[in-house]
Amino acid sequence: MTLHQDSRTRRYEGREPVVPVEVDVKALVTSADEPDGLRLESVPEPRPAPGEALVEVHAVAVNRADLLLAARQPPGARLGLDVAGTVVRAADDGTGPPVGTPVAGVAASTGWAQLAAVRTDRLAAVPAEVTPTVAAAVPVAGLTALYALRRAGWLLGRAVLVTGASGGVGGFVADLAAAGGGAVLGWVGTPERGRHLTERGHRVHAGYAAPPQGAVDVVVDSVGGPVFREAFVRLRRGGVAVVFGNTVRADLVLPPDWGHARAGVRLEHLFLLDELERHGADEDLATLFGLVVDGRLRPHVGLQADWTDAATAVRALLERRVTGRVVLTL
Known part of the structure; x- marks a missing residue:
């Protein structure tokens, strides 16, 4: 060389x-x-x-x-x-x-x-x-998406709402959740920002002023602020929300009955660099590149x-x- x-x-x-x-x-x-x-x-x-x-x-x-x-x-x-x-x-x-x-x-x-x-x-x-x-x-965005969905657990047949889905990590979350059998809905700011997701076959809801309707089992959030709150209140009992970012740089505010009204709900936070201190990522990276070759992960x-x-x-x-x-x- x-x-x-x-x-x-x-x-x-x-x-x-x-x-x-x-x-x-x-x-x-x-x-x-x-x-x-x-x-x-x-x-x-x-x-x-x-x-x-x-x-x-x-x-x-x-x-x-x-x-x-x-x-x-x-x-x-x-x-x-x-x-x-x-x-x-x-x-x-x-x-x-x-x-x-x-x-x-x-x-x-x-x-x-x-x-x-x-x-x-x-x-x-x-x-x-x-x-x-x-x-x-792939590495940072792909590993963040992979570890966020591991926190979420079983995905087959579960409804997954991804906020900020037009971003680098959000797109990977949508791809990986779909590969795991989840019914994915990507929430984006505008139709234009969601175009590449629809071209990849994902359902998209555009506009943060008008939240999507219906209950979900999993929320993966990178936006924060009011968007996270609106996504969180759509969780079913036993659901899980995984937060890995806060692009609006606003406080996360939950409703007063956030746990009482949703028995068994879990709220997780993921920080990739901290995650990498606890275990290696070489095998996970190899898995992600294999999914890229297979066409199931589309950067x-x-x-x-x-x-x-x-x-x-x-x-x-x-x-x-x-x-x-x-x-x-x-």
Whole structure:
């Protein structure tokens, strides 16, 4: 595997580089001077821990979590969770994919760079049928959707209401819930935002001012505020609500009889990064990529841009002008 960067070339063979030439690694970092709050600059070459593989990055996804972290970081801080690329140095402890394997996974907020060290328990091989752009769209959103539905439990024959279904995670929740036998209804803000869902065969209810009617067994929510309350009150006895986001940045308010009127109801919260601290995700990522190949999980990349034009992607995501996933290619 050869890594080309500007006029410098470093060749990786096996686990150790054979030419001790320092590589000029570029990365997107936080900036107080740029309109989008990001800039490209040189950073030290990653030094992987024994359980990390060194990945030459070809595509990354932009998550709201990345932007929330960016707002809290000082200038020059590293960013980036979703990465897709090729292993150029296998993990020293013998775990994970070998050199030359196309992979995707979750980096430790250092993924928006030409090289990233990624834990092998958060990394999986990508099938040949899956492009780097699609692969980068899967890890964070796909794992969040998968773990949210695991919290919900049995889905076969159950009515599942997904708020914010036009977003990257919401679309995955709809796909996975349908694959599990659920009767899925995606709740979106406008008909235009739900178009890609209807094209994938999902039922869609458009408009947050007029809630959908009828009882449901499962609510998976990423919107928060009044939308979550309206979804919650539609739960049947014994139902479950799983919350993984709050795009409106409003308090979650439940009716006074929230539990009494719905005996056995469960309310769960999912935070992916905390979830990943408790168990590995390599097998789950492999499962998700298998579902992509099978056509049961259909990543929707609403915007693809070169990483030198990250401002376009960031503005589109923050202004809600894009549905599905936002991906930067290197």
